Every structure is written in C-alpha cells, then in structure tokens.
Amino acid sequence: MQIDLKQPILQKNDELAAELRARFAEHHVFVLDLLASPGSGKTSTILATIDALRDEFNIAVIEGDIASNVDAEKIKAQGIAAVQINTGGACHLESAMIKRAVDALDLERLDLIIVENVGNLVCPTDFDLGENAKVMILSVPEGHDKPLKYPGVFQVAEAVVLNKVDTMSVFDFDREAFDASVRQLNPTAPIFPIAATKGEGVEEWAEWLAERIREIQ
Amino acid sequence: MQIDLKQPILQKNDELAAELRARFAEHHVFVLDLLASPGSGKTSTILATIDALRDEFNIAVIEGDIASNVDAEKIKAQGIAAVQINTGGACHLESAMIKRAVDALDLERLDLIIVENVGNLVCPTDFDLGENAKVMILSVPEGHDKPLKYPGVFQVAEAVVLNKVDTMSVFDFDREAFDASVRQLNPTAPIFPIAATKGEGVEEWAEWLAERIREIQ
Numbered sequence: 001m002q003i004d005l006k007q008p009i010l011q012k013n014d015e016l017a018a019e020l021r022a023r024f025a026e027h028h029v030f031v032l033d034l035l036a037s038p039g040s041g042k043t044s045t046i047l048a049t050i051d052a053l054r055d056e057f058n059i060a061v062i063e064g065d066i067a068s069n070v071d072a073e074k075i076k077a078q079g080i081a082a083v084q085i086n087t088g089g090a091c092h093l094e095s096a097m098i099k100r101a102v103d104a105l106d107l108e109r110l111d112l113i114i115v116e117n118v119g120n121l122v123c124p125t126d127f128d129l130g131e132n133a134k135v136m137i138l139s140v141p142e143g144h145d146k147p148l149k150y151p152g153v154f155q156v157a158e159a160v161v162l163n164k165v166d167t168m169s170v171f172d173f174d175r176e177a178f179d180a181s182v183r184q185l186n187p188t189a190p191i192f193p194i195a196a197t198k199g200e201g202v203e204e205w206a207e208w209l210a211e212r213i214r215e216i217q
Numbered sequence: 218m219q220i221d222l223k224q225p226i227l228q229k230n231d232e233l234a235a236e237l238r239a240r241f242a243e244h245h246v247f248v249l250d251l252l253a254s255p256g257s258g259k260t261s262t263i264l265a266t267i268d269a270l271r272d273e274f275n276i277a278v279i280e281g282d283i284a285s286n287v288d289a290e291k292i293k294a295q296g297i298a299a300v301q302i303n304t305g306g307a308c309h310l311e312s313a314m315i316k317r318a319v320d321a322l323d324l325e326r327l328d329l330i331i332v333e334n335v336g337n338l339v340c341p342t343d344f345d346l347g348e349n350a351k352v353m354i355l356s357v358p359e360g361h362d363k364p365l366k367y368p369g370v371f372q373v374a375e376a377v378v379l380n381k382v383d384t385m386s387v388f389d390f391d392r393e394a395f396d397a398s399v400r401q402l403n404p405t406a407p408i409f410p411i412a413a414t415k416g417e418g419v420e421e422w423a424e425w426l427a428e429r430i431r432e433i434q
C-alpha cells in the first residue's frame with residue numbers, strides 16, 4: 001500500500017488559497033509571490049521595485065524566511081509595512097502562513113502585497129498562496145543552465161527576472177542559451193534583465209508589474 | 218488531531234542510511250554529501266576536488282538533480298564513474314535513491330564517493346544518506362548573511378567551502394561577518410575559501426578531505 005501524503009496537504013493549502021484569493025480580489029489588492037534561490041537578490045529586487053512603484057501604489061511586503069528578521073527590517077527602514085514569517089525549518093510558505101500575515105495588514109488601503117518566499121527553487125513551486133502571479137528571479141552567478149535543472153519553477157513563473165546582469169562578464173553566463181531553455185519550458189513569460197542594487201533595468205520590470213496591478217483596480 | 222508525517226519518513230530513511238553506512242565501512246569507502254544552493258558551484262568544486270585527489274584515491278560521483286544529466290556528463294568527461302539520480306521533483310536525496318545508485322558502483326575498488334545533493338539549502342539537511350560527512354558550499358554572490366537565514370545547513374556541515382572568492386570585490390561580501398555568524402552556529406567546522414574554476418584554495422580543502430579518507434582506510 002502506498003499513501004500519497006502530498007495530495008491532502010496540497011488540497012488543504014489550495015482551499016485556503018482560494019479563500020485568500022477571493023479576499024484579495026474583493027479589496028483590489030494584487031499579490032505577487034516571488035520565488036528564487038538563496039542569495040539571488042530577492043530583497044534587493046523588492047526594494048528597487050518599491051522605489052519604482054511607491055508613488056502610484058500602496059505597498060506591503062510579507063517576508064518568508066526559515067529564521068531571522070533581517071529582510072523585514074530592511075523593508076521597514078524604507079517606510080513600508082512588512083510582516084516577517086519564520087517557517088522554523090519549512091522550505092516554503094503555505095497559505096495558512098500567508099493568512100496569519102495578511103490578518104496583520106490593512107487590505108483596504110493596499111494595492112500591492114509582495115511575498116518574498118523562502119530561498120528555494122523547488123518546494124515553493126507547488127504551493128498556491130492565493131497570489132495573482134508567481135514571478136521568479138535567477139541571478140547571473142547561478143549560471144545559465146538552471147532552467148534544465150529546475151524546470152518546475154520556470155514553468156509556473158509568469159515573468160522571469162534575471163538579476164545581477166552587471167556581473168555577466170565576470171561569470172561565464174550564456175544569455176542566448178538561457179533564453180532558449182526558458183522558452184522551451186515557458187513560451188510566454190517575459191525575461192527582465194536587471195541589476196537591482198544599481199537600479200538598472202528595473203523600469204521595464206516595474207512597468208510590467210504596474211500594468212498587471214492596474215488591471216484589477 | 219495532528220499527524221506528524223515527518224518522523225515516520227525520516228525513520229525509514231535513517232534505517233536504510235544505517236545499512237548503507239555499514240556497507241560503506243565494510244568496503245572502506247568514504248562518502249561525502251555535498252549541500253549547497255543552485256548555482257553555488259557544486260559541480261565545479263567536485264571537478265577541482267577530483268583533480269586534486271585522483272592520484273591517491275579511486276573516486277566516483279553520484280549526481281542528484283530534479284531533472285537533466287548535464288552534471289554527470291561533465292564528471293564522466295573526466296574519466297570518473299558517475300551515476301545520475303533524477304528526483305523528478307523531490308527537493309533532496311534520500312537513502313533509498315543512494316542505495317539504487319550505489320548498486321551500480323563497484324565499492325570494492327572505490328575510496329571516495331562524492332554525492333552532489335539537489336541544489337537546496339533547506340531540505341537535504343534532515344536526510345541521512347549513510348555519508349561520513351556532510352559538507353556545504355556557499356558562494357560569495359549569495360551574500361554573507363546566509364548563515365542567519367539558513368542556520369540548519371551550517372549546523373550539520375563538518376566543513377564550509379566558501380566558493381567564488383575571486384568575485385569578493387564585485388559583491389559586498391563581509392568575510393568577517395560571515396565567519397562570525399558561521400562560528401555562532403558551528404564552532405568547529407573549518408571554512409575553506411576557494412575559487413573552484415580557477416583552482417584557488419582547493420589544495421587546503423582537498424587535504425582536509427584526504428586526511429578524513431585516510432582515517433578509514
């Protein structure tokens with residue numbers, strides 16, 4: 001006999017995610033679930049995105065980490081509401097964690113919630129958080145072969161942010177090979193090359209996101 | 218009622234890992250389980266380690282990936298036996314996967330098996346594979362704050378390889394802060410700064426590993 005443990009866990013997660021999605025829609029809040037490896041520049045990308053969008057939209061951030069609250073502190077230092085979730089070992093966020101974080105936010109005054117998932121290219125892929133879009137970040141130092149090795153996350157992403165492009169010459173990163181293998185997995189997701197800490201390329205990425213937010217307002 | 222799913226899964230894994238450990242000991246084979254994020258340079262580090270140790274030891278590699286066999290092909294191109302495990306979605310290797318891979322190797326003629334785990338700083342931490350040592354790689358572009366965010370892997374590692382140190386000046390990596398936070402989690406693990414693709418620092422790391430292998434021969 002084989003017991004499938006994954007299906008009941010996912011089913012419970014998805015039911016709560018559907019409730020969250022209805023609640024976000026009712027308040028016209030766009031929710032972005034950001035997936036990436038450790039150290040790919042998720043927090044830097046969020047800070048650059050906030051800079052680009054804060055004049056038009058009211059933004060809050062939900063930070064998911066195994067441990068520590070350093071990311072939430074960086075966001076709060078910019079005058080943006082941030083809720084830290086510590087998963088205490090779990091390798092991904094689940095909708096029940098998001099529900100608790102959202103209960104601490106005033107949805108009525110928000111236009112955008114950015115969820116920074118746990119640094120992991122695998123586990124967060126399967127979990128619906130009630131978001132409007134999952135977007136992934138890959139950083140140049142990770143290498144252009146990552147779509148071959150972690151296909152799932154490239155398949156679920158509605159956009160791919162390629163971060164740290166200012167270090168392209170330092171690493172042996174083949175942009176053409178990268179784009180080709182992303183296209184095989186995901187024919188439609190736009191690829192945004194950026195250098196988050198320097199603000200390079202952020203405008204195009206932020207405008208894509210802004211367009212998505214305006215659609216639901 | 219709450220059902221703890223993790224314990225029975227781990228218990229079954231650990232029982233098989235104990236059998237594997239006995240089998241490795243009987244054949245005097247040292248098994249290294251290598252943990253790291255995607256793109257931290259696991260395969261490059263393995264290639265550099267093979268270069269440093271192949272005159273003294275007979276080596277084989279077990280490659281763990283969600284998908285693809287590009288890493289095993291790189292190893293085989295160096296004339297080293299390599300078995301590719303595709304987890305098909307699972308975020309870590311388990312002892313049952315290692316058993317199947319080991320059945321394809323001739324333990325009698327081997328001194329060292331290097332297991333390249335799935336790129337993930339979280340999930341592989343909990344799974345005993347029957348190895349003699351877990352070692353982790355962090356790469357400089359990932360940032361010096363990673364011990365705070367992924368403490369578990371730094372706690373289980375018997376050594377920490379800090380890769381891509383040739384890019385230290387490109388990234389804002391604080392070596393002192395990194396060492397201090399590793400020390401808080403793990404007072405004894407040596408930290409080996411290397412640049413795997415350039416061969417820098419590999420000698421010290423390889424000598425530490427060689428010493429461990431000689432102990433069991």
